Amino acid sequence: MEIPKQIKKMNERIGASLGRNPHGEPLYKWVHSEDFWHWMRDITGYESVTMPSGLIVQQPIYKRRKMMPHYHDVWVIAHWHEADNEVSWRIKYGADALWPREGYWTPVDAWAEQGKLPTETLTDTLIELVKTRRAMTQADIAKEGQDIQDRIDKHAEDEQDAAFGDAVPAFGALPGSRSSSTSFPSVGAALLAQ
Secondary structure: OOOOHHHHHHHHHHHHHHOEOOOOOEOEEEEEHHHOEEEEEEEEEEEEEEOOOOOEEEEEEEEEEEOOOOOOOOEEEEEEEOOOOHHHHHHHHOOOOOOOOOOEEEEEEEEOOOOOOOOHHHHHHHHHHHHHHHHOOHHHHHHHHHHHHHHHHHHHHHHHHHHHHHHOOOOOOOOOOOOOOOOOOOOOHHHHOO
């Protein structure tokens, strides 16, 4: 797919704002889901390869696969990562992943609406979010993660308390009476709009 001029322009702005990799590409860039591929090991077998010495060896087969197979016609932000040296890569991944000599790209959780080009506003938001994240210390990131986990735990605890309260009314209270602990589900925005 031919990259539209406005996407090239936004990618250039992202590169100027957030930096470039050693190959001159932006560290973050818009890519189209249909053109975002990676190499994946085909677990069906091996292929025979004749080495320059004449020795025939069995090597894994790799096939090209969409990075985001469940997304269609969507512009997503890809983030470039430098690969470890080949020895470290092989220790980590073995033959399951080809060593990406020039680094590799992964999707981040930023994308445009399906079938539409990303907007300048979305690009500006991405740039600001990355700058904010880069300014955070390791302690800030750990605290943010702990705060998120605390909210998840509190929500699960509240749900459990409500379920228990519904099933077992307080001592001496009649089931279903106002004096017992009966929870009422919140009314969603969709129901209020009706």
